[in-house]
Amino acid sequence: DRLLAAGTVENCYLSLFKADFSRIPPLFINQLTQIILRNILDKTLYPLWARCGEMLFRDQKISVQDSAVMAADANIVELHLSNQAPANLEVVKGTSTAGQKTIELDVLSDANAEIYWDRSDNFDTVLDLRVWSQANEALCRVMEKWVHHFYRSPVQIQPLEQISDDKWVWHIGLDAEATSLLNDMYNGVDVAAERSQRLISLFRMEFRDKSLMRPYIAGRPIYLGLAMTADNILRIKPQNLLINLPLAENG
Template sequence: MRNFWTACGHQHLTRNERGWLVASPDYWRLWLQRPEMALVPESCKAEKRLHAALAESPNKQVTLADYKHFKDDDVRENYKLFLRFRDDVESAGSLEAAYMGWIQSGNIQLPPLFIDLVVQAIVCNVLTGVDDAWVWRAAELLFRRQRITVQEGRVLSGDSDTLDTLQATGGLGEMGRLLMEGGAPLKAVDVKVLHQDNEDRYLSQREGLGRYAFLLDMTHEIQNELPHGLILKMVNSRSGLKALSAVLARWVQHFLGVAVQIEPVQKVDDPAWRWHVGLDVTATALLNDLYQGTELTAQRQQQLISLFKLRFDNPQDMRADVQGKPVYLGLAMNEQGLLKLKPQNLLLNLPLARAA
């Protein structure tokens, strides 16, 4: 696996016979170093004692008696959540099996941060052997909320948390925040659209704020104005939508064991439309309305980022009543221009002939 995103701990995971990720003691030790779990000067004796015991033996069985006397209620709750998470993963046998258990339960009792870090580690596994910067950047959509903007006809996707932080600090951290609050002028942060000229820079940045400071162009077509008022429309050869399609196809193969092909499309012109899956909450509602023949307002149409067509390589992998039919996918931003892709939707809602 590429040495990306080491904060998610993928470097401390091994693969089982199925190729799914198994936690090592060092994986759990990394969690103990996270801000939510790390010791601070105010940590009480009971917390220090349990933290040291878990650092020594990360799979140690812990009872309520080990942390009920913590002085800080928030710290006590953090330990309860961490231990529930650890025990779920160990019981399931792999991160992928635990993830499937959580999403199939319909009642995930872990913070979104836990799920996002698990998905991030799994994505590293899914993209083993891939060196394409656009594919890696598109994969961030599976675990990082995006802010979508349209500039001069181009649809750009940027990491929401990173953009918010850069806007607040000028890219200079806490010092930048203080300077901006004091009215000091700061140079505008240079956020780049991922391009052939900077792909090596993207691939070389492993950690820190800059790691997510690249915008992904998710435009279907590029328009070039020619002399005499002519406009040439060309397919965007480096569209983030194509890269995202590749990521999602690998995601399905990894979890469900079925091969699919996914391609972005601009519209659904299919009188035999039988099945669709929204990749986020907004897209699900939009696709449901389109399927029912409900006319969308102009505002809702503008929220739709793209449609996709998914086909199974082997139609026998599909339910008999829809064999050979395409599955349409949708991706959309909400009214605030935010996109939170839900990769679990593909695992739960495809018309499979058998249970995964």
């Protein structure tokens, strides 16, 4: 009924967040997100964009290895480690020297990206989200398309190593953890080292048309953040990138 009343999937999606949406099953929100992203990325030739799109509707398990920040599908990781993985999933399982179960999945990059198309329904490829990685750049392009699709507002999003801005005026956490962390950082609250290490990605977003922004923010960058939970789960809420934008009243 809600979908029929809204007229389009996009209108239905946005309407969910204009009231209390706590009773709406997350699965329904994720399914709408997947449908919309399929439309946005339908003709893309870039496998990394498609794989990054999955992050907007499927939880990711994060593993930090040296300077790499590896993101694997959380459900698939859990399935592999439970010894119930279907035989058609390409994975090598083993046991680490510490006695923990480990799995090996293919890390997607430009060099091997074409393997994604034959395995996209398996959700069994990994992204390296280190700041200047190919996957992080691809995620920026997907987020740009996400905003433009809803608001027809061209934006530019770039990876960022840290926020060094005395005139920091606006930020958006792309998940609950990042929202809390960025709020504390903005307000000058001391953040424990263990908690700050959960912040895995930062981005800088700018509107190409400054008139679309609220006057007191126009021309200033918007900072975005991704953070994992204490159990290394990244749970992106792409609606945050829509409903928390500082758009002008006629934007």
